[in-house]
Amino acid sequence: MSVQERKERERAARERLIVATARELAEQQGWDAVTTRRLAERIEYSQPVLYSHFRGKREIIGAVALEGAAEMAAALRAATSAANGPRARVTALARTYLDFAERNPAVYDAMFQLDGGLAFAVDDTPEPLKDGFAALLESLGEVAGDGVHPGLFTEVFWAALHGLATLTRAGRLPPAEAERRVELLVDRLTLV
Amino acid sequence: MSVQERKERERAARERLIVATARELAEQQGWDAVTTRRLAERIEYSQPVLYSHFRGKREIIGAVALEGAAEMAAALRAATSAANGPRARVTALARTYLDFAERNPAVYDAMFQLDGGLAFAVDDTPEPLKDGFAALLESLGEVAGDGVHPGLFTEVFWAALHGLATLTRAGRLPPAEAERRVELLVDRLTLV
């Protein structure tokens, strides 16, 4: 039976290699450069091997997105747990979110711009995505204000962060004033 | 000279036809379905004709985006001019913005999600785009609050709207509570 186990381990390792390589290639040259041929060449296998792990390119993007969601959730929790008081936590959260988006543009795209075939905001949403939202909710729920549903508030705050992240990166907003926009957003949206 | 003028008119008409057809096809079946072949077939010309009007597909997307920006600016101005008082204007603005994004998803994508080769937030930004931002600024500048730069406030508010629009349409936010999110956003961000 050990042979089979070894094969499964190797298979799992190769799957991680595919996802890591796709992510790396996307960060280096953008998602347009992540073609099945190039990806296959980089992992030193032929194209069809990719399809024995994933249904298609979309699923590979989805796998990168899930990896990114887990990382982002961890980053957000690390930042907020190091801050004192609700207000400071929210500021740290916002900065960390935008920082993550700026430092990992390809991963951020996989999560929110591209079609990775992932289900959001429904029952069978993958765990990392739910957990990412939960990480936001933990800090933002504190400052929603009385009578405001924490989930709804989190959605609105998140949408604002997402808008800032995407518009800035797409050149729709000048990057110079980014920090002042964050301050304004936190100032206005949070109570306390 | 009249012959030349007629040809120019026909040429301009055909260019409008290309843009209108691209937009229609994108709204019907998504931008993925807007291929140069299909587009050429719909306008009943061969592919190369497209390239005598536009440098490439990107420019066609850009043309749809400009058309959309002009329409959106007009819609925003119509909505805000019909509302009484700064606060009501902002609410009307937000609703109209999100409504436009929902009703014209392909056009909204052309404006803000896809690469239409357009320059934003710089000197040689095309007029319709500047005007769209101006339409936002007219109503939002009123409620920025003392000491807050109207342009900066407009950028933040716009980012929030953009985030709501894109996340909702991508299935990242449940559509049911959309109206309550707008109310919350306007409540918190606007002073007065």
Add this chain to the structure above:
DNA sequence: CTCAGTTGTCTAGCGGTGCTAGGCTCGGGT
């Protein structure tokens, strides 16, 4: 009225894409 030249359009094709059918090789179980 003829004819050269320009203008406009088309056919055909290049190099790329995501994806898959079918054959080959090689290792494991009997």
Add this chain to the structure above:
DNA sequence: ACCCGAGCCTAGCACCGCTAGACAACTGAG
């Protein structure tokens, strides 16, 4: 020792954006 199936690759499909080059039609000069 042999057979068989898993695993991988080569080759190819249909499509993509884009373009070179041939051809037709119209313009304007003689």
